[in-house]
Amino acid sequence: MYTHEDLSRLQAQSLKMQSWIRxxxxxxxxxxxxxxxxxxxxxxxxxxxxxxxxxxxxAAEPDLPGGEVEPDGRxxxxxxxxxxxxxRKMKVNRKSLMPPRPAGKxxxxxxxxxxxxxxxxxxxALHFAHAAALDGYRVLLVDFDPQATxxxxxxxxxxxxxxxxxxxMARDLIRETDRMNAAAxxxxxGTALPRRQxxxxxxxxxxxxxxxxxxxxxxxxxxxxxxxxxANAAFVEFASAxxxxxxxxxxxxxxxxxxLDSLADDDYDLIIFDCPPAIGYQSMxxxxxxxxxxxxxxxxxxxxxxxTSFIGQLAEALEDLAGFGAxxxxxxxxxxxxxxxxxxxxxxxxxxxxLHRAMFEAFRKVFGAHVTEHxxxxxxxxxxxxxxxxxxxxxDYREMTRExxxxxxxxxxxxxxxFRGSVIAAWDKI
Numbered sequence: 001m002y003t004h005e006d007l008s009r010l011q012a013q014s015l016k017m018q019s020w021i022r023x024x025x026x027x028x029x030x031x032x033x034x035x036x037x038x039x040x041x042x043x044x045x046x047x048x049x050x051x052x053x054x055x056x057x058x059a060a061e062p063d064l065p066g067g068e069v070e071p072d073g074r075x076x077x078x079x080x081x082x083x084x085x086x087x088r089k090m091k092v093n094r095k096s097l098m099p100p101r102p103a104g105k106x107x108x109x110x111x112x113x114x115x116x117x118x119x120x121x122x123x124x125a126l127h128f129a130h131a132a133a134l135d136g137y138r139v140l141l142v143d144f145d146p147q148a149t150x151x152x153x154x155x156x157x158x159x160x161x162x163x164x165x166x167x168x169m170a171r172d173l174i175r176e177t178d179r180m181n182a183a184a185x186x187x188x189x190g191t192a193l194p195r196r197q198x199x200x201x202x203x204x205x206x207x208x209x210x211x212x213x214x215x216x217x218x219x220x221x222x223x224x225x226x227x228x229x230x231a232n233a234a235f236v237e238f239a240s241a242x243x244x245x246x247x248x249x250x251x252x253x254x255x256x257x258x259x260l261d262s263l264a265d266d267d268y269d270l271i272i273f274d275c276p277p278a279i280g281y282q283s284m285x286x287x288x289x290x291x292x293x294x295x296x297x298x299x300x301x302x303x304x305x306x307x308t309s310f311i312g313q314l315a316e317a318l319e320d321l322a323g324f325g326a327x328x329x330x331x332x333x334x335x336x337x338x339x340x341x342x343x344x345x346x347x348x349x350x351x352x353x354x355l356h357r358a359m360f361e362a363f364r365k366v367f368g369a370h371v372t373e374h375x376x377x378x379x380x381x382x383x384x385x386x387x388x389x390x391x392x393x394x395x396d397y398r399e400m401t402r403e404x405x406x407x408x409x410x411x412x413x414x415x416x417x418x419f420r421g422s423v424i425a426a427w428d429k430i
Contacts, residue, residue: 032155034220035396036068036077037134045409046083046134049092057090064089080133080222087136099136099269099420102427106265107140110423111290113275113283115313116306120296120347120376122149124415125274130393131416133223137269140216141226142256144286145276146234151226153389154219159230162207163215165256165282166236168227171207172255173243174198178208180249196247212262225268240281252281253321257289258331270423279313287314288321288333291430292341292422297363298348299356299375304363307344340426345415346375374414379407 037046043054058064058076065085067076078086087097112125122145129139143150144165151159161167181195216225244252260271273286287293297307322336344367350356364371392412397405 032220034080034222035394036079037083039067039076039078041397042078042083042086045413047087047090047092047097053092061089083134084136084223097136100424101137101269102424104265105427105430107260107263107268107271108292108423108427108430109260109271109273109290110292110294110419111273111275111286112294112296113273113287113290113310113314114295114297114307115277115279115283115310116297116303117277119277119298119303119307121145121277122147122153122274124294124296124345124347124376125150125272126153127391127393127412128416128419129224129270129272130221130391131412132270132272132420133221134393135416135420137223138267139221139224140263140268140271141224142271142273142286143226143229144282145229145274146231146236146282147276148229148231148233149389150274151228151230153391154221154224154226154228156217156219156226156228159217159228161230161232162205162210163217163227164229164233164236165227165285166233166239167207167210168215168259169236169240169252169255169281169285170202170205170243171210172258173247173250173252174203174208176250176255176258177247180247196249198246202243202246212259215259236282237280253284253288254331254333256285257333260289261331279310279317284317284321287318288337291339292343292426293339294343294345294419296345296347296376299346299350299353299359301359304359340429341422342370343372343419343422344370345372348378349375350378372415372418374411374418376415377407377411379404379411 039054040051043049043051047054058066065078065082067078067082069076090097110128112121112128114121125141129141132139141150141154142165148156148159151157177196177198215227217228219226240252244250273290275283275286295307295311297303318337344363346356346360346363349360360371360375392405392408395405399405
């Protein structure tokens with residue numbers, strides 16, 4: 001017979017192995033670092049300009065950041081900060097290299113969601129964030145998944161549950177309850193309404209005093225921050241049910257949205273959510289806060305079936321939320337919940353596989369223009385990126401044949417370009 005003590009012992013053994021794996025995956029200091037990018041990558045793949053034109057600008061403008069030059073002088077290698085400085089200072093054909101962003105708008109929020117495990121949610125969120133950063137955008141990632149794959153991939157490992165989405169929701173419960181109690185005491189009728197009580201076990205955690213920036217952690221990418229997750233945050237589903245009992249009037253589904261509303265409009269350009277493989281308190285917070293829903297799915301029939309079930313159950317859950325109406329304060333996003341766009345993205349796609357092609361056509365026949373044109377192809381480089389908790393953009397192309405690396409990057413580049421196009425088109429609707 002096995003008890004919780006046996007489970008704890010097994011976890012301790014696993015944590016030792018995790019530590020060893022991280023040392024092999026990241027730097028000797030157990031801290032993830034970001035590589036430099038070659039002048040070939042910067043010119044042709046990031047800025048989309050001819051290499052000779054790029055080199056000519058350095059000869060003409062010596063004040064530009066020069067990067068790190070190879071001993072033979074053939075190649076320069078740039079940090080992400082140097083790339084962004086080049087982007088701000090350089091123009092090509094009198095056009096700015098800065099990415100498009102509507103004036104006067106807050107950051108655009110995209111939720112990568114599907115309750116089918118292995119659909120590629122974390123992989124898509126990670127690659128879109130890295131591609132957006134190389135594109136010049138400032139990105140905030142929010143990891144809603146207690147598996148914390150995205151957080152680990154961004155180099156965040158030792159995360160306390162207080163600083164995860166659970167902490168944001170518990171903090172919101174306390175603040176919203178205090179607000180409601182204050183409103184009840186000052187009722188115009190002069191009749192004090194019943195006060196809602198939050199037990200000391202929750203208040204004494206000190207979450208109500210945390211600032212919004214306390215939940216945001218920097219990463220190896222200087223223009224990407226993250227609200228991380230951890231395995232201990234898995235109990236949020238149980239805790240949230242208890243919290244709703246403490247205050248039935250608490251609009252639990254809007255906690256993260258209210259938190260994001262507190263950020264300045266120009267703190268970030270894109271906010272990307274990695275959702276858990278389930279419909280629950282965390283995923284409903286992600287969906288409610290999102291401007292756009294991005295639904296990845298593998299190319300198999302069972303994955304198509306699961307995706308169909310997901311959108312059906314999500315529709316029912318959102319319909320239930322709509323029933324709350326104006327009686328439940330939901331921050332700056334109103335009820336019923338509406339998305340500026342919904343997209344389906346096929347992942348792990350093999351162009352030469354007849355079944356994959358058939359399933360891709362089935363998706364397009366059913367979901368029409370909501371299906372992205374460019375699926376993410378399965379390549380050896382993609383498999384390797386998952387194995388080492390890195391994106392294709394982080395892998396140095398010299399570690400494999402350049403053609404293998406470039407093919408994988410091209411697939412994600414096409415998917416990202418389509419994602420960015422959808423974001424730009426939908427940004428004005430928020």
